[in-house]
Amino acid sequence: MRQSRYWKAGVTVFLTVAAILLFYDVLFGHRSAVLLLSRLISALEPILYGAMIAYLLAPMVDFFDRHIAPRRAAFQGGRFRAAWVRAASLAATWAVIAVFGYLLMSFLVPEVYRSILRLAGNMETYYNTILQWTTALLEQNPSLETWVMDQMNAYYADLSKLVTDQLLPQAQQLMTAVGGGVLTALSFLKNLLVGVIVSVYLLATKERCAAYCRKLTCAALAPAKAGWVFRAAGTADRIFSGFVRGKLLDSLIIGILCFFFSTIFKFPYAPLVSVIVGVTNVIPFFGPFLGAIPSLFLILLDSPIKALYFLVFIFALQQVDGNIIGPKILGGRTGLSSLWVIIAILVGGSFFGVAGMFFAVPVFACFNTFMDFWMNCRLKKRGMPAEVSAYWEGAPRPKRDLSGEKED
Numbered sequence: 001m002r003q004s005r006y007w008k009a010g011v012t013v014f015l016t017v018a019a020i021l022l023f024y025d026v027l028f029g030h031r032s033a034v035l036l037l038s039r040l041i042s043a044l045e046p047i048l049y050g051a052m053i054a055y056l057l058a059p060m061v062d063f064f065d066r067h068i069a070p071r072r073a074a075f076q077g078g079r080f081r082a083a084w085v086r087a088a089s090l091a092a093t094w095a096v097i098a099v100f101g102y103l104l105m106s107f108l109v110p111e112v113y114r115s116i117l118r119l120a121g122n123m124e125t126y127y128n129t130i131l132q133w134t135t136a137l138l139e140q141n142p143s144l145e146t147w148v149m150d151q152m153n154a155y156y157a158d159l160s161k162l163v164t165d166q167l168l169p170q171a172q173q174l175m176t177a178v179g180g181g182v183l184t185a186l187s188f189l190k191n192l193l194v195g196v197i198v199s200v201y202l203l204a205t206k207e208r209c210a211a212y213c214r215k216l217t218c219a220a221l222a223p224a225k226a227g228w229v230f231r232a233a234g235t236a237d238r239i240f241s242g243f244v245r246g247k248l249l250d251s252l253i254i255g256i257l258c259f260f261f262s263t264i265f266k267f268p269y270a271p272l273v274s275v276i277v278g279v280t281n282v283i284p285f286f287g288p289f290l291g292a293i294p295s296l297f298l299i300l301l302d303s304p305i306k307a308l309y310f311l312v313f314i315f316a317l318q319q320v321d322g323n324i325i326g327p328k329i330l331g332g333r334t335g336l337s338s339l340w341v342i343i344a345i346l347v348g349g350s351f352f353g354v355a356g357m358f359f360a361v362p363v364f365a366c367f368n369t370f371m372d373f374w375m376n377c378r379l380k381k382r383g384m385p386a387e388v389s390a391y392w393e394g395a396p397r398p399k400r401d402l403s404g405e406k407e408d
Contacts, residue, residue, distance in 0.1 A: 046191045050198025054206065056245060057093055061203050064089035086204055093203075108259075111271035119269065119298070120164065126301040127156050236366045243362045246329045251281040253329075254321055261317075267310055268302040269295075277314070281321070283357045285341055288318045336365050 041048070069085045131152065202209065218226045255278020262270035273295040280291030292314045300307035336344070341361055348360025376386040384390075 046194035047198055049192055049195025050202060053195055053199035054202035055241070056248070057097075057199065057203060058206060059241075059245065060093045060096070061086075061089045061206075064092045068092075090200060090203055094200075108271060108275070112275055115269045115272035119272070122301075123160060127152075129301060232370070235369055239365045239369070240362045243365070244359075247282050247284070247358075250321065250326055250329045251278050253325055254278055254281045254317065257317060257320075258314075261313060262310075265306075265309060265313065267299055267306055269298050273298065273310075277317075283345065283354065284361050285338070285345060286357070288314075288321075292318075336361065336368060340364060340368065 065085060068088050131149075214230070217229050220226075221229060255274050258277045259270060259274035262274055267273065276295050277288075277291040280287045283290060292311075295314070296307055296311055299310050341364075344360040344364035345357045348356030348358075348363070350356070352359075379386050
């Protein structure tokens with residue numbers, strides 16, 4: 001018993017000293033820990049890609065599992081599903097992904113590439129159009145007109161350099177990659193290919209991997225604490241899976257609808273605009289505005305009347321998404337109010353950019369769920385109500401029951 005106390009005390013002292021040294025190195029030292037972590041993440045990048053792909057495709061694999069062998073239980077006689085069932089599900093899943101990828105690469109990517117070429121070819125025309133508009137608006141104020149013209153010339157030079165030196169070469173590289181010419185030369189595609197292989201292994205053994213994680217948790221923690229970990233992991237999985245998968249599916253539907261109707265209405269740059277609207281739609285709350293503003297500007301340069309039609313169309317599309325498509329797919333996955341969603345997006349975007357704006361909402365939702373659970377447990381322990389309505393101004397003051405309270 002004494003040795004056990006000494007062992008726990010030694011581990012506590014070691015972890016405390018290690019935490020102090022790590023804190024000092026991160027703030028005042030050579031940031032060796034940060035560099036080591038960065039190199040570790042870079043080395044594990046294909047594994048992370050594979051885990052992400054497997055997490056996104058797991059519901060599709062489960063769907064094919066249920067329909068290929070509907071009467072076979074997921075766990076029978078100490079063994080998981082038959083290997084042939086899982087192999088057939090994986091084959092069907094990747095067949096769907098392959099068909100979708102083929103349609104994307106053979107149709108959408110070339111159309112977007114042609115839109116970029118058209119945009120680059122019309123840069124000078126659009127610049128002259130904006131110049132004429134600005135001259136007409138500022139002709140009565142020469143000093144302001146001179147300043148605006150100087151700024152426009154500078155922005156035009158920067159934009160032209162961006163399009164010719166970065167956007168076009170990247171688009172050409174993308175088209176070459178679609179043809180298979182530089183597939184092995186691109187590090188991202190190489191890591192993605194390895195990630196696909198890893199995802200196949202993870203999807204094939206996902207029940208076994210989950211069982212091993214549960215076994216490790218039960219071995220490391222007491223039964224009560226292990227139960228807490230399982231409940232927390234289940235809640236986090238429910239929030240993340242519902243939001244991430246649902247938001248990606250919602251954005252895909254919005255992008256397809258935008259392309260379909262943009263083609264019918266003959267909006268200019270329909271493929272490029274649809275990609276912009278669909279991709280930015282993954283960002284909650286601010287996404288529709290981030291996608292609509294540059295798309296509207298592009299169409300305005302080509303045809304002001306079509307820009308007005310596009311503004312009406314995008315408003316109607318976002319209403320359909322916010323009131324019909326989004327609630328059907330997402331439901332109440334996060335449980336966050338609109339205010340907390342805005343705060344989460346602003347904080348996540350300031351630290352981690354676009355990815356932070358996307359993942360901040362489920363992260364904040366998990367934190368909000370944990371805080372609610374912690375407050376409810378504390379209030380229950382003190383014999384006080386957990387409902388928020390009990391603490392509104394003007395409501396009867398909650399009474400504290402001291403009869404069953406224990407010292408903290």
